[in-house]
Amino acid sequence: MHLMDTAETPFNFFTVANLTRITNISAMTLSELLAGLEQCNDASIFHHTFQTLSSHHFLTEGFSNDFAQWVLADANRDALAEQLAALDIRDYSSLAALRADLCQLVRGFCKLHPEFACQSALEPFYFCESIEVALPLGLTATSLDEFRVGITHLSHSSFYFHFISSRLRLHLRTNDFSHWLADGLGLITLAENVNRIDIYTNTLDSARNKLLRLVDRERRKHDGSTDREPHPAR
Amino acid sequence: MTAVQTANRIPLDDYAAVVGAGEIEELRALARPLQGRRVEMVNSTAVGGGVAEMLNRLVPLAEDLGLPFSWDVITGGEDFFQVTKAFHNALHGAPYHPQPRDFDIFREYQQRNLHRLPLDAEFVIIHDPQPVGLIEDRTNGKNHWVWRCHIDLSHPNPAVWNFLHSYVSRYDGAIFSSPEFARQLPIPQYLFYPAIDPLAEKNRDLPPEFIANVLSRYQIDPLRPILTQISRFDRLKDPLGVIRAYRIVRRYFDCQLVLAGGSASDDPEGAQVLKEVHRAAEGDPDIKVLELPVWAPLEVNALQRASSIVIQKSLREGFGLTVSEALWKKKPVVASAVGGIPTQIIHKHTGLLAHSVEGTAYQIRFLLSHPEIAARLGERGHEHVKENFLITQNLRRYLTLFLSLGGAV
Numbered sequence: 001m002h003l004m005d006t007a008e009t010p011f012n013f014f015t016v017a018n019l020t021r022i023t024n025i026s027a028m029t030l031s032e033l034l035a036g037l038e039q040c041n042d043a044s045i046f047h048h049t050f051q052t053l054s055s056h057h058f059l060t061e062g063f064s065n066d067f068a069q070w071v072l073a074d075a076n077r078d079a080l081a082e083q084l085a086a087l088d089i090r091d092y093s094s095l096a097a098l099r100a101d102l103c104q105l106v107r108g109f110c111k112l113h114p115e116f117a118c119q120s121a122l123e124p125f126y127f128c129e130s131i132e133v134a135l136p137l138g139l140t141a142t143s144l145d146e147f148r149v150g151i152t153h154l155s156h157s158s159f160y161f162h163f164i165s166s167r168l169r170l171h172l173r174t175n176d177f178s179h180w181l182a183d184g185l186g187l188i189t190l191a192e193n194v195n196r197i198d199i200y201t202n203t204l205d206s207a208r209n210k211l212l213r214l215v216d217r218e219r220r221k222h223d224g225s226t227d228r229e230p231h232p233a234r
Numbered sequence: 235m236t237a238v239q240t241a242n243r244i245p246l247d248d249y250a251a252v253v254g255a256g257e258i259e260e261l262r263a264l265a266r267p268l269q270g271r272r273v274e275m276v277n278s279t280a281v282g283g284g285v286a287e288m289l290n291r292l293v294p295l296a297e298d299l300g301l302p303f304s305w306d307v308i309t310g311g312e313d314f315f316q317v318t319k320a321f322h323n324a325l326h327g328a329p330y331h332p333q334p335r336d337f338d339i340f341r342e343y344q345q346r347n348l349h350r351l352p353l354d355a356e357f358v359i360i361h362d363p364q365p366v367g368l369i370e371d372r373t374n375g376k377n378h379w380v381w382r383c384h385i386d387l388s389h390p391n392p393a394v395w396n397f398l399h400s401y402v403s404r405y406d407g408a409i410f411s412s413p414e415f416a417r418q419l420p421i422p423q424y425l426f427y428p429a430i431d432p433l434a435e436k437n438r439d440l441p442p443e444f445i446a447n448v449l450s451r452y453q454i455d456p457l458r459p460i461l462t463q464i465s466r467f468d469r470l471k472d473p474l475g476v477i478r479a480y481r482i483v484r485r486y487f488d489c490q491l492v493l494a495g496g497s498a499s500d501d502p503e504g505a506q507v508l509k510e511v512h513r514a515a516e517g518d519p520d521i522k523v524l525e526l527p528v529w530a531p532l533e534v535n536a537l538q539r540a541s542s543i544v545i546q547k548s549l550r551e552g553f554g555l556t557v558s559e560a561l562w563k564k565k566p567v568v569a570s571a572v573g574g575i576p577t578q579i580i581h582k583h584t585g586l587l588a589h590s591v592e593g594t595a596y597q598i599r600f601l602l603s604h605p606e607i608a609a610r611l612g613e614r615g616h617e618h619v620k621e622n623f624l625i626t627q628n629l630r631r632y633l634t635l636f637l638s639l640g641g642a643v
Contacts, residue, residue: 055621126416135264135266137259152256155256157260
């Protein structure tokens with residue numbers, strides 16, 4: 001398969017909205033946080049990692065997920081906070097794997113420092129969960145030009161839905177945009193470059209601008225040219 | 235029936251300049267499956283206080299999306315509002331021993347309002363404890379009822395909460411402004427942040443001359459630091475604590491304090507607190523105690539914009555929308571870590587939190603000494619509000635709730 005001017009399968013842009021549900025689980029100590037992490041449902045893990053990064057995307061200096069923030073600000077355990085913050089959600093295509101790593105870090109810390117495991121934090125951690133509602137926007141793209149237009153129209157949450165949360169749906173370490181650019185248009189390098197944009201050090205606006213710049217560069221590259229990147233054989 | 239006619243309409247598309255055209259297009263997409271499905275909002279006052287202010291803007295915007303929203307206000311005598319004010323304070327943890335007569339008065343007015351209000355929309359949203367008993371009228375399965383609690387329920391008076399619990403547990407869901415306020419309930423509990431309207435008179439950009447005029451009218455010196463707390467004259471907002479913090483700061487900085495607010499129509503205690511504040515401020519010409527008319531949004535806006543630092547030293551707080559108002563104006567904020575305030579003030583990222591008079595004074599001194607840090611906090615605070623606490627986000631949350639409850643997706 002070669003690079004296509006138009007993809008056979010269009011990219012369907014979605015709008016997504018999240019409803020936050022408050023659960024009955026809370027934690028006042030690291031031990032309780034561990035218990036909560038073990039027993040909460042996947043929607044809670046999603047809410048406090050994937051979802052919170054979206055709603056705090058403008059904090060590009062040291063905000064990663066709610067667990068790390070609470071351990072830092074309320075439980076006052078900097079080392080564990082750093083370890084939790086270092087988990088990159090882009091490395092996970094399943095919430096089960098992310099939960100396992102979160103649990104492992106907290107469990108390991110509690111084992112190593114049992115004196116801190118039951119120490120009271122300043123404020124409790126409340127486990128919440130996200131209920132995601134996604135609807136088609138009625139906007140599709142079959143070419144790079146149309147794709148660019150669609151990207152500029154997305155809200156922050158929908159951009160995030162396609163760019164970050166998508167890996168949980170795809171079960172791949174990629175995102176909707178890169179997946180379609182590679183599979184639909186055969187633009188492998190562009191897809192890889194898009195997937196490399198760092199969401200932790202960019203706001204959603206700057207990440208989107210970087211993506212648009214990459215798309216524009218690709219459009220210029222192929223303007224009037226017939227050079228095409230080969231799509232790897234399946 | 236007391237149906238509220240909302241203020242002048244601002245077309246939803248006007249918000250595109252603030253939040254982006256994409257956000258508005260997506261609100262329209264989310265509203266599409268809900269076209270024509272009716273929503274009824276009920277609260278206890280049409281003017282004064284954050285709830286009325288929010289509904290005044292939310293209802294017209296929802297109508298612009300093609301959703302028939304109505305807003306009704308319950309009525310009650312002085313006896314009713316005295317009871318509900320006592321309930322309000324007790325739910326915030328104030329000492330109170332309710333008498334059986336108090337509960338009777340509460341029930342009696344619920345019954346009277348039941349006969350006056352339609353309560354037949356597909357989605358009925360009841361705001362705060364005053365009208366919570368209207369659930370009595372609910373026919374099971376006919377429509378969706380959700381209780382929107384705007385107040386801090388983290389330490390409620392058990393007698394009052396037990397009484398209200400019997401009503402709340404019959405709803406399809408409850409909405410709180412912070413997870414801390416959620417209670418043990420047999421119904422789903424949702425988290426909705428209250429919101430400000432960036433295009434409302436209270437928040438929109440103002441010409442510098444207007445701000446200068448307001449300062450001149452109230453004899454505030456624009457050349458010296460201005461510390462401001464905007465809120466009702468209510469004990470829970472701790473205006474006397476603010477004066478004490480200001481007096482500590484005054485030892486280090488030649489600054490002024492502005493305490494500005496008005497009394498809501500359901501707040502009979504306001505006059506007494508105002509008197510105490512005047513007494514505490516006596517003899518200090520740099521403390522301006524301004525009793526603003528209920529609708530003086532432009533003056534509030536100007537005072538916030540003119541401020542060097544905005545304070546919100548509440549002892550208890552539902553959410554404290556004045557914090558978001560100040561952050562929207564890129565102001566550094568020093569606020570108490572109570573209620574919904576830590577959601578808005580992420581300590582050292584979007585503002586500074588304090589837990590005491592002394593702590594409040596220290597944080598103010600720190601920001602007056604480090605204006606560059608103050609400016610950075612203000613910038614981040616603005617982004618935080620844009621992402622999470624604007625009315626367009628609130629509308630989005632309601633749409634998501636209706637889609638989720640109504641099975642439209």
